[in-house]
Structures are given as C-alpha cells and as structure tokens.
Amino acid sequence: MMLTLSNATTICDAALRESDALGLQPLCIVVLDAGGHVLALKRDERASIFRPEIATAKAAGCLGMGFGGREIAKRAAAVPSFIAALNGIFPKGILPVPGGVLIRDADRRLIGAVGVSGDTSDNDELCAIAGITAAHLIADTGA
Secondary structure: OOHHHHHHHHHHHHHHHHHHHHHOOOOEEEEEOOOOEEEEEOOOOOOOHHHHHHHHHHHHHHHHOOHHHHHHHHHHHHOOOOOOHHHOOOOOOOOOOOOOEEEOOOOOOOEEEEEEOOOHHHHHHHHHHHHHOOOOOEOOOOO
C-alpha cells in the first residue's frame, strides 16, 4: 500500500479536529510519504511561523531512524550527542520528542510519517494518532 494524498488530507483534517476538540494551542500538521516527501501540510493560521519546520523535523526524524518519536526521545536521553549530530546529517532535521509518528498499513509496512507541532509534545502526538486512526491506518509512536 502507498500513502495517498487522500490519506494525508484525512490525517491533517482529523488531527486539527482533535486539536479543536481538546482546546489545544494552534497546530501545524505535516504528512510525509515513506520517501520523506511532503504529501500534505496544514497550519492553523494562528500557529507560529516555524511550526511547519518543527513538524517536518519530527516526522522526517522518525522516517530516518525507523521508529516513532517516543523511541527517539529515549535514545536521545541515553546518547544525546548522537541524536544531536543527526541534525547535521538529516536534511529535514530530527526532534527527539513525541509528536512524530510513523504511519503503517494493515500489514505493518511503513508508508509514511506525521509530524505535529504547536502544543505540548504529548498533545501533538495525540492529534497525530487521531489523524492516522481516522485514515484507517496504524500509528507507531515508538512507545
């Protein structure tokens, strides 16, 4: 299965709906395909100007490492210099916090990633999961 524009749009819209339902700060959601290319990006007009870059770094870092943001955060705690060095290697960055979530199909194959930024990392992750679930795909947070 390949991640489609329709899937990506569903993920963004559902993540924003979840944010509104929870009363969160303004968010930005980016959906990357398995190759790290942007399929969709939506930013609440009230979100700060660098939210797209932050959301992209969350998603791209997950793709680059092959696991969700929670696992990246654990590894950053154990070997911070390694994760810090990856920002110089990964062209779209890496952020070792929740809010970056891998997208898997029903067979658990990696098909993309979502990055969400704007509220706390835990709340960003909740919105990413809501979006992925709404698209009938599997969220992999790295937990």
